[in-house]
C-alpha cells in the first residue's frame with residue numbers, strides 16, 4: 001500500500017524538486033513556445049531556470065513536497081510578499097544552463113514572458129504568490145496537486161495574505177477555481193493565453 005506524505009522542503013531538497021518541476025512542466029504550452037519542440041531541451045531549460053529560484057523560495061518562503069514511499073512526486077511553492085520575482089543573482093545563476101539548453105532565442109522569449117508577469121505582479125498589493133506547482137506525470141490526476149494546493153491555501157489564510165498566481169492551461173484554471181481563485185485578467189504571451197488569478 002502506498003503512503004502519501006507531505007513536508008516542507010529545505011535547500012537540500014531543491015535539486016530533486018527542480019528536476020521534478022522541469023519534468024512536470026515540460027509540456028505546458030508556454031514552455032513549448034519558449035524552448036521549442038524538443039521535450040528534453042525543455043526539461044533541461046526549466047530545471048536550470050527553477051533551481052536558483054526554488055532555492056531562494058525554500059529559504060524565504062514555503063516549498064512543499066509530496067512523497068510516495070519516500071519518492072518526491074509533487075512540488076508546490078509559495079513566495080511571500082516582496083519575494084515573488086527572481087533576484088538578479090537567480091537570473092545570473094540560471095543563465096549559462098538556460099543558454100545551453102535554449103540558446104539566445106529561448107533567453108529572449110523568457111525575458112519577454114517574465115517581463116509581462118512582473119508587470120502584472122507589481123499591480124497586486126501585498127500578496128502570497130503561488131507557484132511553481134507540478135506533479136510527476138505518472139501521478140497526475142490522483143489528487144496530489146489538490147492536496148498541495150489546499151496546504152498552500154491554508155498557509156495563505158494563516159498569514160492573512162491575498163493569493164495570486166498565473167497559469168497557461170484551462171484545466172488548471174478549473175483546479176484553481178475550486179480553491180476560490182478568480183480570473184482577474186487574461187493576456188496572450190508568445191501566442192499562449194495566460195490567466196492571472198487571485199484569491
Ligand SMILES: CC(C)(COP(=O)(O)OP(=O)(O)OC[C@H]1O[C@@H](n2cnc3c(N)ncnc32)[C@H](O)[C@@H]1OP(=O)(O)O)[C@@H](O)C(=O)NCCC(=O)NCCS
Pocket residue numbers: 024025028131133134135136139140141142143144145146147166167168169171172174175
Ligand atoms: C496541474 C497539476 C499540478 C495538478 O495536479 P494533479 O495532482 O494532477 O491534480 P488533481 O488530481 O489534484 O486534480 C485534478 C484537476 O487538476 C487539473 N489538471 C490540470 N492538469 C491535469 C492533468 N495533467 N491531469 C489531471 N488533472 C489535471 C484539472 O482541473 C483536474 O480536474 P478535472 O479532472 O475535473 O479536470 C498537475 O496536473 C501538473 O503537474 N500539470 C503539469 C504542470 C502544470 O501545469 N502545473 C501548473 C502550472 S500553473
